[in-house]
Amino acid sequence: MNTLDAMLTRTSQGKLGFPAPGPEVLNKAFACALRAPDHRVLRPWRYLVIEGEGLQKLGELLVAASLAETADLTPEVIDRLQKMPFRAPMIVVAITVYKDDPKAPPEEQLLSMGAAVQNFLLALHDQGFASMWRSGSITGNPHLKKGLGVAAHESIAGFVYVGTASAEPRKITPLSVADFVSAWQG
Numbered sequence: 001m002n003t004l005d006a007m008l009t010r011t012s013q014g015k016l017g018f019p020a021p022g023p024e025v026l027n028k029a030f031a032c033a034l035r036a037p038d039h040r041v042l043r044p045w046r047y048l049v050i051e052g053e054g055l056q057k058l059g060e061l062l063v064a065a066s067l068a069e070t071a072d073l074t075p076e077v078i079d080r081l082q083k084m085p086f087r088a089p090m091i092v093v094a095i096t097v098y099k100d101d102p103k104a105p106p107e108e109q110l111l112s113m114g115a116a117v118q119n120f121l122l123a124l125h126d127q128g129f130a131s132m133w134r135s136g137s138i139t140g141n142p143h144l145k146k147g148l149g150v151a152a153h154e155s156i157a158g159f160v161y162v163g164t165a166s167a168e169p170r171k172i173t174p175l176s177v178a179d180f181v182s183a184w185q186g
């Protein structure tokens with residue numbers, strides 16, 4: 001698949017099953033993520049890969065972290081949180097690692113993280129795998145951050161659910177470029 005086709009055909013896939021990508025495919029996708037534009041070469045990114053038993057533990061952490069914020073969650077909500085990570089065989093947590101720099105403020109570092117995640121999604125797509133970038137309000141939860149080892153100078157950019165598409169890709173309705181682009185001549 002060429003780059004343009006990858007960008008034009010990638011869609012998020014909520015229904016993800018086995019197999020997850022193996023080490024070779026995953027390494028290639030991370031190598032692409034590491035090619036994101038990066039003002040001042042700060043490398044403001046790191047990733048956690050969660051699979052197998054880790055998904056169960058992530059579910060337990062989501063429950064504990066949510067209960068720490070809201071003690072009266074219903075059993076249905078607790079059950080949903082516990083099962084959430086099992087929506088894919090693999091989850092990659094993208095973490096922005098903010099660095100002190102006089103010329104690249106935190107916003108630029110977050111933009112770099114966004115570009116890195118997009119590279120990652122495209123590289124998975126190119127190699128025949130599907131994904132969905134999710135966040136939800138939980139990403140800022142301090143108990144979740146602590147449980148995942150996310151430090152004070154870091155933030156969770158998202159949970160990338162990764163696997164094999166188990167449903168047809170969503171039909172893409174192309175947007176009109178003219179609605180978003182205009183010439184400026186001063």
Ligand SMILES: Cc1cc2nc3c(=O)[nH]c(=O)nc-3n(C[C@H](O)[C@H](O)[C@H](O)COP(=O)(O)O)c2cc1C
Binds near residue numbers: 011012133136157
């Ligand atoms: C930072 C970020 C966080 C997101 N979080 C969620 C989320 O929690 N739940 C969700 O349904 N979609 C979320 N999305 C949107 C999906 O990843 C996806 O982009 C959207 O459903 C459009 O689908 P497409 O990628 O096929 O165009 C998020 C996107 C971004 C960029």
